Amino acid sequence: MSLRDKYCIVGVGETEYSRGSGRSTRAMAVEAVRKAILDAGLKASDVDGMLDYQGGDSTLAPHVAPDLGIRLNFYMDVMGGGSSTEALVGLAMGAIEAGMCKTVAIYRSMNGYSEFRIGGTGARAAQPVRGLDLAQVPFGMRSAGQNFALTFMRHMYDYGTTSEQVAHVKVAHSKHASQNPKALLKDRVTVQDVVNSRWIVKPLHLLDCCLETDNATCIIVTSAERARDLRQRPVHIMGVVGRVSKPRLDFHWAHGPISRVAGYYAKDLIFPQAGITPEDVDVTGSYDAFTFTTMLQLEEYGFCKKGEGGAYVSSGIIELGGKRPNNTSGGHLCEGYTHGMSMVIENVRQLRGTVDDYCPKGSEGVHTHDYTPGRCRQVKDATISMNLGWAMPPLGSALIMRRS
Amino acid sequence: MPQPVTYRGMSLVIPDNDSEWNEYFALARRHTLMVRACTACGLMRYPPTHACPWCMDLGWKWQEVSGKGTIHSYEIVMHAIQPGFREITPYAVVLVELDEQAGQPTPDEALRIVANLVKPDFTPEAEAKVAIGARVRVAFQDLSDEFALPQFTLTDEAPVGRVWRLGG
Numbered sequence: 001m002s003l004r005d006k007y008c009i010v011g012v013g014e015t016e017y018s019r020g021s022g023r024s025t026r027a028m029a030v031e032a033v034r035k036a037i038l039d040a041g042l043k044a045s046d047v048d049g050m051l052d053y054q055g056g057d058s059t060l061a062p063h064v065a066p067d068l069g070i071r072l073n074f075y076m077d078v079m080g081g082g083s084s085t086e087a088l089v090g091l092a093m094g095a096i097e098a099g100m101c102k103t104v105a106i107y108r109s110m111n112g113y114s115e116f117r118i119g120g121t122g123a124r125a126a127q128p129v130r131g132l133d134l135a136q137v138p139f140g141m142r143s144a145g146q147n148f149a150l151t152f153m154r155h156m157y158d159y160g161t162t163s164e165q166v167a168h169v170k171v172a173h174s175k176h177a178s179q180n181p182k183a184l185l186k187d188r189v190t191v192q193d194v195v196n197s198r199w200i201v202k203p204l205h206l207l208d209c210c211l212e213t214d215n216a217t218c219i220i221v222t223s224a225e226r227a228r229d230l231r232q233r234p235v236h237i238m239g240v241v242g243r244v245s246k247p248r249l250d251f252h253w254a255h256g257p258i259s260r261v262a263g264y265y266a267k268d269l270i271f272p273q274a275g276i277t278p279e280d281v282d283v284t285g286s287y288d289a290f291t292f293t294t295m296l297q298l299e300e301y302g303f304c305k306k307g308e309g310g311a312y313v314s315s316g317i318i319e320l321g322g323k324r325p326n327n328t329s330g331g332h333l334c335e336g337y338t339h340g341m342s343m344v345i346e347n348v349r350q351l352r353g354t355v356d357d358y359c360p361k362g363s364e365g366v367h368t369h370d371y372t373p374g375r376c377r378q379v380k381d382a383t384i385s386m387n388l389g390w391a392m393p394p395l396g397s398a399l400i401m402r403r404s
Numbered sequence: 405m406p407q408p409v410t411y412r413g414m415s416l417v418i419p420d421n422d423s424e425w426n427e428y429f430a431l432a433r434r435h436t437l438m439v440r441a442c443t444a445c446g447l448m449r450y451p452p453t454h455a456c457p458w459c460m461d462l463g464w465k466w467q468e469v470s471g472k473g474t475i476h477s478y479e480i481v482m483h484a485i486q487p488g489f490r491e492i493t494p495y496a497v498v499l500v501e502l503d504e505q506a507g508q509p510t511p512d513e514a515l516r517i518v519a520n521l522v523k524p525d526f527t528p529e530a531e532a533k534v535a536i537g538a539r540v541r542v543a544f545q546d547l548s549d550e551f552a553l554p555q556f557t558l559t560d561e562a563p564v565g566r567v568w569r570l571g572g
Contacts, residue, residue: 120485128408130417134425135451136518138416138553140481140489141497149479150499150518157477157536157568199482203570251451253499256512258477 004273007093008227008234009401011040011105011220012345017184017336019113021214026059028216029109030067036105036218037068041231044068047220049095049104050075053084053339057116058109074101080243082287083389084108085219085340086397087242092221102222108341109216118212118337119143132250144289144392145201145209151393152203152292155259158307161295163203165310167194169291169326170207170333172319177330179320179357179377184211185334188373194291208291210332217341219348235351238384238400239273241266246394262396263300263388271302274400278302281400282382283350284324285343287390288331294318297388297396298326320371320379328355328377340389344399347385351403353378409551412488416551424452431466433552435544439515441467448505450515458509469504469515471542471554474564476501476516478534495528496521500540500556522555533558537567 013035015021015028029052037047047070050061054077061075074095078084085106092104112118120143129137141147155161171191177183189207197206227234244266247255271277278301286294291313299309303324312318318326329335329346336342349355353365357377360366367378382403389397408415418425428451431438441448444461448469455462477499484493502515521529526545539561544552 125486126413128415128417130419131422131424132451134416134418134429137486138411138414139497139518139520139555140412140484140486140495141518143485146479146481146485146497150477150497153479153570154477154499154536156570157566199480201482202480248457250453253476253516253518254450254513256514258499 002273003093003097004238004275005236006224007096007221007237008224009089009219009237009344009348010222010227010230010232010234011036011042012218012348013039014217014342014345015215017182017213017215019184019212019214021111021114024059025057025109025111025216026063026067028214029059029064029107032109032216032218033064033105033107034068036220039232040220042103042220044070047103047105048073049092049101051078051088051092051104051106053078053080053088053108054110055079055081057111064107074104081339081391082289083243083340083391083395083397085344086240086387086389086399089219089221089237089399090240090242093237093240096221096223103226104221105218106221107216107218108339110339111214112337113212113214135251145204148290148293148393149201149204150253151258151261151296152290155292155296156203158257158259159310161310163195163205164191165314166208166291166295167191168314169288169294169318170194173288173327173331173333175371176320176325176328176377177334178373179371179375180330180335181356181358183330183335184213185330204290210289211337213336213338215336215338217338217345219341219344233352234404235348235401236404238276238402239270240399241270242397243391244269244396249394252394258393261296261300261393263297263398266396266398267301270398270400276384276400281324281384281386283328283347283379283385284318284326285347285385285387286326287340287343287388288327288333289390291333293390294326297390301388301398320377325379328379344387347387347401350379350382351385351401353382409548411547411553413486414488423454427466428452429551432544432554433546433550435552436468437471437542437554438466438468440464447509448515450517469502472559473500473502473540475499475521475534475536475538475540477536478521480531480534492528494531496531496534498534498540498556517554519554519556522557524557526555529558535563535567535569535572537563537565539563
């Protein structure tokens with residue numbers, strides 16, 4: 001039974017991206033959910049489902065929904081970070097399909113810079129080491145970069161991928177961020193800027209790494225039938241997969257090739273669901289926790305041959321004006337870090353044709369497609385988008401959407 | 405075992421009911437590298453787990469391995485996250501593929517262990533000597549009377565396959 005096109009994302013909302021929100025994750029979540037409800041043209045009483053994800057660093061649905069006068073028929077607070085966005089879209093569809101509720105708000109709220117630092121410094125670094133962490137943390141392998149670098153280095157060994165090639169991911173995303181009033185880092189950078197920035201954990205330079213950010217984000221899922229009457233042009237969900245894993249998720253290095261990522265398995269589920277191939281996709285949102293993560297996923301999902309990701313991301317294809325731009329908001333490298341939510345929000349706006357760039361009437365759908373700095377970031381005739389969500393090398397999610 | 409073990413500012417905690425790790429680090433303190441082996445199909449696994457990932461049997465026994473292997477991948481930490489590592493930064497984290505059971509039961513699988521590449525005095529090995537393909541052997545870093553970390557040091561054996569290092 002296919003659910004293709006039966007569900008839509010009808011509302012999106014986010015707070016400011018900052019490095020010091022000065023307020024609680026509850027306050028930010030309430031703002032983001034409210035904005036998404038208003039964006040959709042819904043009322044609080046229309047929302048009866050809520051999903052959120054967090055890692056002990058946020059406010060849960062039972063404390064967010066009542067603030068807005070929402071009475072829930074279904075909610076779930078999920079443990080997790082990256083790759084949760086797409087997975088929760090699928091869960092929302094399932095909950096509605098099962099008759100548990102009708103409209104679901106999905107949010108993520110985090111003070112990822114000022115409170116629980118995503119990079120692992122501060123309170124996170126001081127936590128006792130127990131359980132499976134004993135296999136790596138005592139060896140000074142604690143942060144996301146330290147966790148993933150073995151995979152990135154092995155990819156360089158296996159395929160000859162270079163630092164300069166993957167630096168193009170940051171270059172492209174910085175170009176996109178220069179068109180985004182919300183972005184934390186709006187300055188365009190060069191390949192030389194990236195490879196000359198200081199080392200963090202080789203092979204990652206500082207500019208290969210994403211930002212730490214305070215923000216909340218929200219997307220609203222409902223049936224295509226309900227979406228028809230709402231304020232925005234509906235964006236249809238063609239296919240979704242959530243938290244697809246490589247074998248041995250507990251210690252994924254046991255099952256190689258370690259330069260392979262979860263998209264290897266996910267692609268065989270999602271493309272048949274959507275009934276398309278990578279060639280049909282106009283814009284991608286490949287999770288850029290690091291430059292390498294974008295590259296690895298694009299190649300694993302088949303946007304180029306396995307091993308040719310370095311050549312693909314440095315070809316200009318992923319830049320605005322290229323054949324298939326990636327992370328047109330600037331992504332986690334430049335706009336701000338949201339554990340994946342902002343990349344889905346951006347693609348929803350791309351498919352609506354209402355990206356919030358510097359075009360005076362951009363939010364009304366009037367765009368110049370002038371990609372010089374400080375102007376437009378709307379992709380012309382964006383019809384199908386694909387999000388490639390990342391949690392770690394062996395764990396990912398994906399979402400294919402189309403405009404109506 | 406007496407808890408916790410303190411190392412580089414970290415508390416390493418192994419509760420008495422932690423049936424995964426309790427014996428592993430104590431066996432390492434006796435300077436033996438032991439992994440769990442399935443008593444049904446014989447395949448070894450790491451980290452310690454409670455069922456065989458290939459045949460699902462619950463039976464297992466500790467089995468000693470030689471501690472010799474090859475660097476499968478590595479990273480050089482230039483900016484320490486944990487405060488206790490700042491004084492030894494830069495340091496190498498290596499993924500060591502042990503000689504036993506490499507490429508079994510499928511070509512992509514192996515017994516692989518994360519550790520630091522260290523000199524015999526357990527200070528970090530020089531970055532210029534770290535490479536994929538380099539041969540290594542286990543060295544036990546004693547942290548208490550009942551706990552040791554299995555680390556790895558370079559050997560003078562010929563490397564395996566293509567030798568590669570970043571920028572090399």
